[in-house]
Amino acid sequence: MRRLSTRYIAGEQRSDALLRGAQLARAGYRVTYDQLGEAVSNEAEVAEAVVENLMLLADLVDGGLELNISTKPTQMGLNISEDLCHDSVAQMLDTAAMSGAFVRFEMEESWTVDATLRVFERLRARYGATVGIVVQSMLLRTENDVRQLLASSTQPLNVRLVKGIYVEPAEIAFQDYQAINDSYLRCLRLLFEGGAYIGVATHDDALIAGLLAMLTEHPHWRERCEVQVLLGVREDLRQKVRDSGLPVRVYVPYGHAWLRYVTRRLKKNPKLARYAFFGLFRRGEKIS
Numbered sequence: 001m002r003r004l005s006t007r008y009i010a011g012e013q014r015s016d017a018l019l020r021g022a023q024l025a026r027a028g029y030r031v032t033y034d035q036l037g038e039a040v041s042n043e044a045e046v047a048e049a050v051v052e053n054l055m056l057l058a059d060l061v062d063g064g065l066e067l068n069i070s071t072k073p074t075q076m077g078l079n080i081s082e083d084l085c086h087d088s089v090a091q092m093l094d095t096a097a098m099s100g101a102f103v104r105f106e107m108e109e110s111w112t113v114d115a116t117l118r119v120f121e122r123l124r125a126r127y128g129a130t131v132g133i134v135v136q137s138m139l140l141r142t143e144n145d146v147r148q149l150l151a152s153s154t155q156p157l158n159v160r161l162v163k164g165i166y167v168e169p170a171e172i173a174f175q176d177y178q179a180i181n182d183s184y185l186r187c188l189r190l191l192f193e194g195g196a197y198i199g200v201a202t203h204d205d206a207l208i209a210g211l212l213a214m215l216t217e218h219p220h221w222r223e224r225c226e227v228q229v230l231l232g233v234r235e236d237l238r239q240k241v242r243d244s245g246l247p248v249r250v251y252v253p254y255g256h257a258w259l260r261y262v263t264r265r266l267k268k269n270p271k272l273a274r275y276a277f278f279g280l281f282r283r284g285e286k287i288s
């Protein structure tokens, strides 16, 4: 698993992430960095994660790299209190605002969505374009959340649109591929029409085709979007999109909490899980 994890994470150290980020930047990609970690249940660990992010921002400045980081609400203390989570991200945003950085506040399991949106709205009111959010098209509520995000503030809105990686019950989430994709494209259109900046985060050819169709219809929307992909996933697609002239941002995770992250990614792709298993016995197995 550790050997296989190198496909999906830059490494355990911040320096590994910076190295990978610099390589990607040279290859014409934008980058967002994510210090792995979630479901933190004590304040000392939250503080540690904040300090690590502040050091990451400082190193990005020193390295002349784009300052863009992603962070999970429960790593910032959401499971302890909304105020702690708010204050932790605000500490990062104070630095980010001074250095022209951007912080993406991510979305986790459905039971965290209300609290995450509340904290995000407080942060957005204070930090505007420096902070962004994620919404998940698989949740039945998301179209409505998008409408509310668009209506609730005059501050700029920066949204990463994803399908959602968590297993959610049928009462609150679309279960089949087509329904999730239809919801994704409805949310995408709403966000464009509402004036948001959108990180179109997907490796799905059908959704990229849907995006391109909207951009053909409304060429001026191009300035308000970028495609976002995970490190190690569909590199063919990411090159194709980059070569077509649309900006592509690669999500570069790093840190010690790699096992949970890699396991989640493997569950998305059973073929890779099979290779992972064989890889335990056959060194050098090629994964494509």
Ligand SMILES: Cc1cc2nc3c(=O)[nH]c(=O)nc-3n(C[C@H](O)[C@H](O)[C@H](O)COP(=O)(O)OP(=O)(O)OC[C@H]3O[C@@H](n4cnc5c(N)ncnc54)[C@H](O)[C@@H]3O)c2cc1C
Residues within 6 Å of the ligand: 106, 107, 108, 134, 136, 160, 162, 163, 164, 165, 166, 201, 202, 203, 204, 205, 228, 229, 230, 232, 233, 234, 250, 251, 265, 266, 268, 269, 272
């Ligand atoms: C930049 C970025 C940030 C994200 N942030 C969040 C977040 O904050 N919250 C959240 O819930 N989810 C997040 N996700 C995950 C997202 O919700 C989806 O689970 C993930 O992107 C897979 O969905 P898809 O749109 O690529 O479509 P899918 O239909 O799942 O996949 C499309 C194609 O890509 C391939 N593919 C997908 N995943 C993998 C993989 N791991 N390995 C190899 N091939 C793969 C599939 O085989 C398929 O061919 C993020 C995704 C990205 C790209």
